[in-house]
Amino acid sequence: MARRSEHTREELTGMAIDAGCEMIAEKGFQQFSARGVAAKIGYTVGTLYHLFGTLDQFILHINARTLDSMYDEVAKGVAKKPAAGQLIHHLAHGYLAFAKKNYNLWSALFEHRLEDGSTEVPDWYAPKMTRLFGLIEESVLPQVKGDRKKAARLARLLWASVHGITTLSLAGKLEIVQADHADKMIDDLLEVTLGYKKK
Amino acid sequence: MARRSEHTREELTGMAIDAGCEMIAEKGFQQFSARGVAAKIGYTVGTLYHLFGTLDQFILHINARTLDSMYDEVAKGVAKKPAAGQLIHHLAHGYLAFAKKNYNLWSALFEHRLEDGSTEVPDWYAPKMTRLFGLIEESVLPQVKGDRKKAARLARLLWASVHGITTLSLAGKLEIVQADHADKMIDDLLEVTLGYKKK
DNA sequence: CCATAGAATTAAACACTGTACAATAAATAA
């Protein structure tokens, strides 16, 4: 009924986010529930609301963690790939690979729709996206001879396209037309967009 | 309590799908509920289950109708655009326009995830996708000098890319990087992919 | 024309959701 002082508030939020990630990874976003997470960490829903205020905020924290690990995984090999072509290839295929490997967590990123109207994302969340995006922008810079404005445009285009390929192929919506080889499609995209063949 | 005979079974399914479409269009897929639809047509949830078996099947029927109207709207102007470039432009922008105009219905197409495992879509559903896809394939045929295999590949690529652009921009996930002009991005994509400028 | 078989419709129940809130118990401040 009252303060337990077994864990600090920070520990608790950590535990909750851990459990939430696990739950989504295992059962998918649809099966995710506040009560389930609460049970998993040995507390009650009330505590979660006390920690995060609203379920939306809680999910936002979970998604933020996913964005972080996506960044880590994708950024890992960047230093090793100086050639422009290899770099963007690395990023694009890295994105797909991450989505494939962590399908439930990745798709939670997009399945989670904020409540009506409040399209706004918290201040601490946006940077997690932009730094990921910045990676792509950098990788594409040589292609446009250092023109940052063009780089931004191209990066957006590439990202959206790769995202579309990833989405449709992983959701099985492309199966109908036999296109489960998303990696090949990404190669096609990059070839046609950047004007060179892989390898 | 029993058969009312105010409507035939076919009328009833029609009414239910109508009401379901309206409901999603107005309130979004999240707010959609079987009980809500039932109330709207003056029946009970039980009747819906009697008609469609499961909620998944019901939603599939709603989505099928959306696919149909998307096809109608997109295919409308096709006969008038014989030039290869204009045609694919028309389709791409048509897709975006439809998604923008019918955002809730369109996004229900992708928000609806089938229950675990059963990735399979019913036999009557698949053709609704393939004929839409065929439209794109045709439109791209001149570009690859009639090579149907190449056309299929290019069509998949374009579709996935346009879909990605549409998804991210309409969900506001690109706002972070100021890219709300999806139409411009589509032009970029087509220019870079097909090798010509618009107009 | 009436009894009976069959099918449609309902109400109720079950096991879940998210969310809110008053009550309680522990830690901290005075």
Add this chain to the structure above:
DNA sequence: TTATTTATTGTACAGTGTTTAATTCTATGG
């Protein structure tokens, strides 16, 4: 020690999808 703040719980409410037994109508056959 007493008072105050704060964490935690249990409980409750209004929803959800789904199932099932019981109804009540329609149509069929005798």
